[in-house]
Every structure is written in C-alpha cells, then in structure tokens.
Amino acid sequence: MDSNNPYAAPTVELIDAQAPRSLPGWSPGKLQLLGWLSLIYLLATLVVLGLAFIEDLAMLGDVLGVASTLLGCYLALRLKAFVESRFSAHGLARPVWLSILLSVVLEAINLYWRGDELGVGFTPQAVFYFGLAALLGLAILWLGIVLLKLENAYPVLRVLAWLNIAAGVLMASVLLFLVGILPLLAAMVAAALVFFRGAKELEGSQAA
Template structure:
C-alpha cells in the first residue's frame, strides 16, 4: 500500500458547480404555458407555410383573409414569445446583448407582415420600389436573427437545447439575409421555434425540481 503524499494535489473539486439562478417571478405553470404557446406558434407557422405553398390564394377571397389573419396572429404570438425568451435568458443565464436584436426582430417582423398585408401579391408582380423595400426589410430581419443567434450562443451555462436554438437562428438568419435561400430558411427557423418550446419546458422541469 502506497503511503499518502501530503504534497499531492487534491483529488476533489475545490469549487462547487454553480447552482441555477433563482427564477423569481416565474412559475412552473407560466413556463409550461409558454412552452405550449410555442407549440401553437410552430403549428401556426407550419399551416401558414403550407397554405402559401399549396393553395392558390386567388381562388377564394375568404381564404386569403383567413390566411392573413392567421399569419398576423402567428407573428404577434411569436413576437411575444421572443420577448419572454429574452426575459428568461437574462434572468436564468445572465444573458447580455439580447435587447437590440430581439426588438429589431419584433419590429422588423411586424413591419414585414404589414407590408405583406398592405401590398400582398403586388409585391412580386414586378420589381419596383415596393419589392426593393420588402426585400430590404427581409435582409435586415435575417441579420437581426443571425445576430440574436450569436448572442444566444455566447450565453454561459445554457441548456444544450438552448444552444441548438442559437445555431438554428444563426443558420436561418443567414439564409434569410441571403434572400436567395429565404425559402429554405423556413426549416431552421421552424427548428428554432421547436427548440424554444423545449427550452421553456426544460425550465419548467428545473423550477419544479427546485421547489421539490
């Protein structure tokens, strides 16, 4: 048996792993509700995307109005969830630098939706000032999404699914900003919405464990 070496380095961690920051003002039910709302937003986006790709909007005016209403509701819900995600990340992980890209995404998303409601299919009949403005806003929205993804990726101590969400925003934002790949950008952006749902459910489970 080897004698103990009093000069050997200690074999235990000298500093305990940091405990999760308390989520004051948040409840399990609230976080679960945000998770379910994220699922609703994801399903709404899927329905809108499917209708845009598969349905001839000129056939039925009522269908077009229903699509516009659903699209607007989805954008508003997505904006709300994005703001709640910002508040959660800042409190739980001490994330910083989220305010500008988040608010830019909210405002640009609403502006883009407003332009689509105002001008509709006329945006793509020919290239004019309206079309250039629309795509300029689209590029800025992509840049803001990319920026947010980078800030989320730099958040210390985040959940693994949180980092996956950040990468989805980075990829989707870059594709959106390219304009040429904006249709394909739908896939990673929908993936980001799915990850947001999982982040809220993960946070709810964590908070439930702290209360037990």
C-alpha cells in the same frame, strides 16, 4: 479518515455551477405554458404557410398570419426575459426588438401589398420588401450570435442559437429567403424545449 489529510476526498458537496436556482417572477407552470404556446406558434405558422397556396382562404390566412406574428413577438420577449433572468445574459434587447419591429412591418406589408402587387423582378415594392427581409435575417443572425456566447447555457439553447444563425444567413441572402424558413421552424421547437427545460429545472429547485 483524517480530516487534516490534504489528499482525502472532499466531505462536502461540490457546487454545481449549473444547479437549478429560484428565479423571481418565474414558475414551472408559467414556463410550461410558454413551451406549449411555442408549439402552438409552430402549428399556426405551418397552417399560414399552407393557406398561402389556397386563394379562397386568403382572408383566413391573413387573420392567422397576424395572430401568429403577434404570438411570435410575445414569445420572443418572454424568451429574452427568461434567458436574461436565468443566465444573466446581456445584449439580447437590441436584436430581439429589431427582429420584432421588422416582423411587424413585414406582416403589415403582406396585408397592404398582395403578392401580385409586389410583383416579380426588381420592382420598387419587391426591393423594399426583400430589403427589409434581409435586415430581419441580419437581426436573427445577430440574436443567434448573442445566444451562442452565453456561458453554461442549456445544450438546447445552443441548438437554438445555431438555428437562428443558419436562418439569419439564409434570409439575409434574399435568394435563399424561403429556405431560411426551415431552420426558423426548427427554432420554434428548440424555443419550446428551452421553456420546458427551465420548467423542469425550477421544479427540481422547489423539490430540493
């Protein structure tokens, strides 16, 4: 074939914009561990939700609630760091840190004010609590929008973005706050899949 023929098919490999690349500070094993921790976080959250209906196990629910909240905060920071490293993402810090701060404050309120102390209706405690919950919803919505703007992102990362958007809107509405838990649970699975996808990608880059 004439190498000077401008119509000939290229004889060199085309560059894949999404090709795996080395990520300093990250390894397949570390990402797989984070993926499994995300699934453990999901399981712990489901257990906490179940224990909320068993008054005799309230103390166990409190302990698991604190542990799962701290684990969720850690995973949110690791997901932020990975997305920033892999996709050169910007703008994640503020919504992530805001959601972490509000999550910790709400968990502390759950420990200090029991359900009967929050009361029903427009008590000062209830207004304060659900006001913070609405702010948490807005922070999660903000995070979802930032994730959705990423270029060349994993498809599952876009799913995670939409789940955060859905959860954020529902939680910010206050009236549908409990319904917002459902997309949040699905988002935990999506986050695990993001870590597993990253691990598989790095394994491919190391084998190449």
